[in-house]
Amino acid sequence: MKSPGLLAQNHIDRTPVLQIRFVSHQDELQTNSPKKPADALNVESSMRISQAPRASFTAFVLLWTCSILDSRCQTAVADSFDKIQSEVWRPGGGSSKAASEKPDTPPHRKNATRASHANHEDYCDDDVDSFFGKAFLAGITSPFWVPRAALNDDLSQAGYFPEHPYENADGSLLLDKNPRGAHDSLIVLQGQYGSDFDSISHANGRVLMENSSRFGIDSEFFYRNEAVPTGHAELWTGDANLTYRFAQNENWQFRAGLGANWLTYKGKSDSGINFTYGTDWFPSDPWVVSGVLDWGRVGDAGLFHGRTTIGVSRNGWGVFTGYDFFEIGHQEMHAWVNGIELRF
Secondary structure: OOOHHHHHHHHHHHOOOOOOOOOOHHHHHHHHOOOOOHHHHHHHHHHHHHHHHHHHHHHHHHHHHHHHHHHHHHHHHHHOHHHHHHHHOOOOOOHHHHHHOOOOOOHHHHHHHHHHHHHHHHHOOHHHHHHHHHHHHHHHHHHHHHHHHHHOOOOOOOOEEOOOOOOOOOOOOEOOOOOOOOEOEEEEEEEEEEEOOOOEEEEEEEEEEEEOOOEEEEEEEEEEEEEEOOEEEEEEEEEEEEEEEEEEOOOEEEEEEEEEEEEEEOOEEEEEEEEEEEEEEOOOOOEEEEEEEEEEEEOOEEEEEEEEEEEEEEOOEEEEEEEEEEEEOOEEEEEEEEEEEEEO
């Protein structure tokens, strides 16, 4: 009679065992195909190992390039029109006012300030203060009196306009009305296109009207378009100014004036004060050189605009090219511009 241990062992040994083996397609090919020599296997393995770093490097370059392009697009969105909006309409609507308000000075500091001012008055010579004051005043007003002195203009002479620049005139202005075709008014229509060769382009229209009395109107608008990942963003700006031609002769005209500028973005608009300063130079037929500066505020942000162009004019029609700079707050936009104009 067998022991219970031997019976258990025989039962275990006779139990059927089901084995499942997963065979891949590659293993099947390797099983069915003839075995390769050891040298061939070593060469194939080394080729696979050498190709792995290349694939990894290529993937890294592609990912790095995509990340750079994506970050550049995101930066363009964040650094242009949207940032302009955040500066023009600051949260709370009074950050600029709050920044200008200073906390009250403690009494002991006020006394120290008064004492320092008294000491300054004791040690400063009145003649030195007068000299520097006059020099400062002369410096900031030089853009006005220097052109007048250079052109020998005493503001008593009216200015008339030929039919076209360089027609019966040395430039674009006549100091008397005797030449044929001279008239009292001038209208200049300009249109231009500009681009920063990246993501922002603009279209511009300008109207300049002047009279023999030297007063005039200078108005323009800008439509700017920015390419963003979601499509396009649009920004509208412009200004309108009352101007006065404070210095003039046959070849040079200088004008300055005050007015207002405006901005519209995403259906929201704001405006502010504007100062403009411009000049036109007609050196010789058919050349025209022009420059304009605008300086002011819109909403809570400062605004500065400058443009300089060079072109040719024939029978009242002209073409020009140049550079345009526009800044609102801390956001700058540069553009190479090309345009056409009509003078009549």
